[in-house]
Amino acid sequence: MASAQERAELDSKARQGETVVQGGTGGKSLEAQEHLAEGRSRGGQTRREQIGTEGYQEMGRKGGLSTGDQSGGERAAQEGIEIDESKYRTR
Numbered sequence: 001m002a003s004a005q006e007r008a009e010l011d012s013k014a015r016q017g018e019t020v021v022q023g024g025t026g027g028k029s030l031e032a033q034e035h036l037a038e039g040r041s042r043g044g045q046t047r048r049e050q051i052g053t054e055g056y057q058e059m060g061r062k063g064g065l066s067t068g069d070q071s072g073g074e075r076a077a078q079e080g081i082e083i084d085e086s087k088y089r090t091r
Contacts, residue, residue, distance in 0.1 A: 052089035059088070 002010065010020045011030035019025050023040050024033025048056040062072035062083045076083050 052087065055088040057087075058084055 007030060014020050014024075014027060014030045014033055019027075019033065020030060021027070021033035021037050023037030025036070027033030027036045047059075051059065062076060064072065065075045065079075065081065066072040067075060070078070073083065075081075
């Protein structure tokens, strides 16, 4: 845990617009960045629990294929890449 002085320095940097917590981009203070990072991490874990690990990986493959003008599904179909959506387990 950072000391009070270190936290004050980090908070000062954060208030100047610098990202001081990994995943805290956009937070206007140290505390805000910590909360953003925690929420982003938890969001991914929740999605993985909802659709299962294999489904989460397939979703990542599909998303990685997307471009500015095509969705991942469209591009996968165009290039003949198989995306197994049956791996998307729902509760």
